[in-house]
Amino acid sequence: MSDDILIRILLLPLALLYGLSIGVRNLFYRIGVLRSVRFDLPVISIGNLSVGGAGKSPHIEYLLRWLDQHINVAVLSRGYGRKTEGYRQVSVIDTAEEAGDEPMQFKRKFPGLPISVSESRALGVPELVKRNPDTHCVLLDDAFQHLAVTPGLNILLTEFDRPFTRDWLLPSGRLREWRAGFRRADIVVVTKCPPELSAKQRQDMLREIDAYPRQRVYFSRYRYADPYDLLRPDVRRPLDRQTDALLLSAIANTDYLMKYLAGELRSVQTLEFEDHHYYQETDLIQLERRFKSLDSLNKIILTTEKDAMRLELHQEFLWKNQLPLFVLPVEVQFCDQDEAAFQADVRKFLMEFKV
Numbered sequence: 001m002s003d004d005i006l007i008r009i010l011l012l013p014l015a016l017l018y019g020l021s022i023g024v025r026n027l028f029y030r031i032g033v034l035r036s037v038r039f040d041l042p043v044i045s046i047g048n049l050s051v052g053g054a055g056k057s058p059h060i061e062y063l064l065r066w067l068d069q070h071i072n073v074a075v076l077s078r079g080y081g082r083k084t085e086g087y088r089q090v091s092v093i094d095t096a097e098e099a100g101d102e103p104m105q106f107k108r109k110f111p112g113l114p115i116s117v118s119e120s121r122a123l124g125v126p127e128l129v130k131r132n133p134d135t136h137c138v139l140l141d142d143a144f145q146h147l148a149v150t151p152g153l154n155i156l157l158t159e160f161d162r163p164f165t166r167d168w169l170l171p172s173g174r175l176r177e178w179r180a181g182f183r184r185a186d187i188v189v190v191t192k193c194p195p196e197l198s199a200k201q202r203q204d205m206l207r208e209i210d211a212y213p214r215q216r217v218y219f220s221r222y223r224y225a226d227p228y229d230l231l232r233p234d235v236r237r238p239l240d241r242q243t244d245a246l247l248l249s250a251i252a253n254t255d256y257l258m259k260y261l262a263g264e265l266r267s268v269q270t271l272e273f274e275d276h277h278y279y280q281e282t283d284l285i286q287l288e289r290r291f292k293s294l295d296s297l298n299k300i301i302l303t304t305e306k307d308a309m310r311l312e313l314h315q316e317f318l319w320k321n322q323l324p325l326f327v328l329p330v331e332v333q334f335c336d337q338d339e340a341a342f343q344a345d346v347r348k349f350l351m352e353f354k355v
Contacts, residue, residue: 008172073138096278103116187342251275279313
């Protein structure tokens with residue numbers, strides 16, 4: 001028996017207690033003991049059953065890029081890890097400490113769109129609309145488990161290599177609630193698919209998920225662009241097989257990213273922290289030492305877009321020590337013909353929405 005399985009078994013009693021509490025909460029919402037609110041404008045939730053790593057941020061950005069061409073769209077996030085409280089409309093001059101790393105990432109990429117944070121989505125949505133009365137649609141970031149709001153369209157993300165169907169409840173695994181929670185989804189997107197998704201892989205995953213007839217399942221992958229310098233965003237550096245890199249990250253899962261980098265670089269080493277970690281100067285001193293010890297004449301430091309929002313807090317250190325820190329942009333790309341069908345589903349929801 002592997003150590004991983006043994007640990008999961010040892011943690012199973014705690015997982016069952018956690019599952020019982022979540023099950024009771026969900027039951028209270030179903031029978032009306034706890035009330036969920038609906039709003040008189042289209043609300044789309046993008047979330048997952050597991051803790052991080054499924055690609056919520058890139059998929060929200062995909063929806064923003066597409067929908068912003070046609071309607072006035074806004075985002076409401078909890079703003080995980082921020083040091084402020086209550087409702088806050090994010091500004092481009094905010095920091096990750098004030099708004100959270102993901103909302104800051106959205107605002108920097110879409111400065112003209114309303115991006116807000118609030119611990120309570122039920123209170124945050126009406127406040128967002130009050131301040132932005134021309135809003136046509138609100139995207140709820142990471143709200144699949146937030147049952148206090150009933151979205152008009154519920155999009156569930158799950159990773160190709162780590163689907164919810166093979167996971168366990170916290171703390172034995174990564175699931176925030178029982179697998180059966182996927183029934184609330186209208187659309188399931190299998191994310192981080194391999195570059196060449198075969199017909200057999202698609203069919204095997206469809207059988208494993210076993211979606212309800214009313215649910216639609218789509219497949220997506222990531223497309224990476226050339227990294228840009230964190231301190232000088234206009235400076236780009238393409239990756240090549242003559243470059244060695246040190247990857248600095250504090251995200252839930254780097255497996256998909258590491259597979260990509262392994263095919264683009266001569267070598268990759270990692271310096272990893274827990275998800276949403278706020279870097280301290282000691283972390284950057286460790287980074288500097290690791291980078292200097294890298295035996296290469298052609299080397300860089302890479303990080304993710306989400307990490308970049310937290311690393312901006314240490315620009316002075318990066319300037320002073322002349323660390324070549326590059327940010328790797330990522331976008332969602334739907335597999336095969338899924339993009340047209342996915343957009344048709346979202347368009348149908350928006351056009352047929354009734355108060």
